[in-house]
Amino acid sequence: MKSLDPRYKMQYVEFTYKKLYGSNFREHSDRVWEKLHDLFSEYVTGLPYKISTISTSDSCKSVNKNNDTMLSKSTREMLQEFTVYETKEFALSQKSQLEMYLDEPRSDITEDINALSFWKAHQYRYPELASMARDILNIPVSTVASESTFSNGGRVLDKFRSSLAHKNVEAIICAKDWLFGISGDEELCLQDLTEDIMELDSKGSDTHEAME
Known part of the structure; x- marks a missing residue:
């Protein structure tokens, strides 16, 4: 799959589909993106989703002790709730591994890159995406000229x-x-x-x- 090759990514998919389908290429390239995103979601949901929330005790540490005595209990609870809410919203707004990978500049198309070696080298940066890429790229492919x-x-x-x-x-x-x-x-x-x-x-x- 060309989209998982750092030299091509989705730009190559759009380029080839534009040649094949003309002005209607966007419909087909969007379908590829949706399938790719759905497949990646399967790998992500395979592990429990974790959000780095701030515990109540940690939140309390961030509040000055002098101010703490001046605030009512309900106000402190509301501030702690806001801290957790902000952390969750920040985590949810972050780009997925797939989006981060596709948004990065492509490698030089003339480079001699082994896609499997690339994902092995980046498995700690993109753990779920690297796992998906490894499974897809390991599938034997037969082509006829x-x-x-x-x-x-x-x-x-x-x-x-x-x-x-x-x-x-x-x-x-x-x-x-x-x-x-x-x-x-x-x-x-x-x-x-x-x-x-x-x-x-x-x-x-x-x-x-x-x-x-």
Whole structure:
């Protein structure tokens, strides 16, 4: 996810969406921001929310003892309540880790930065956000270059397998990438891999028909 790369952030999302959707890009980029914010909130709520409030005893220490004797009990209680209220409001008005990260200037786009290493180095500054970034960036990603999409599909889909659902074609491509990515001395056969997924697809269809 480019927004979690310090060289790109949300500016790159807006840039690419503007190219894709023209004047309507804001609607789509806002949706990305909302999803990112909602996901981050899940990580934050995973831990109890703590506000550094000032205890009653600490509040009393901030009041001069001479003045303390001159104030009525109700006035002192009101002042203590105000101190706690102000502290809470200040804490709630602070920017979240996500907002702080996105508001900071981007790193130079030409820098050779490993995003995972970046978040490891900043895990104490952005604990919840770093945890979220680590989980997202660790997900294996398979991509197919646009110029080889059809030739790649042709190797997977011949005239006998043209009925494969798109999700199964995606599964074949991803599985091939992941398995070949860690291959050592073993030779992995794409033919066997395709047949295995077709068999699973066939079993799934039979089960669905039986339930109906």
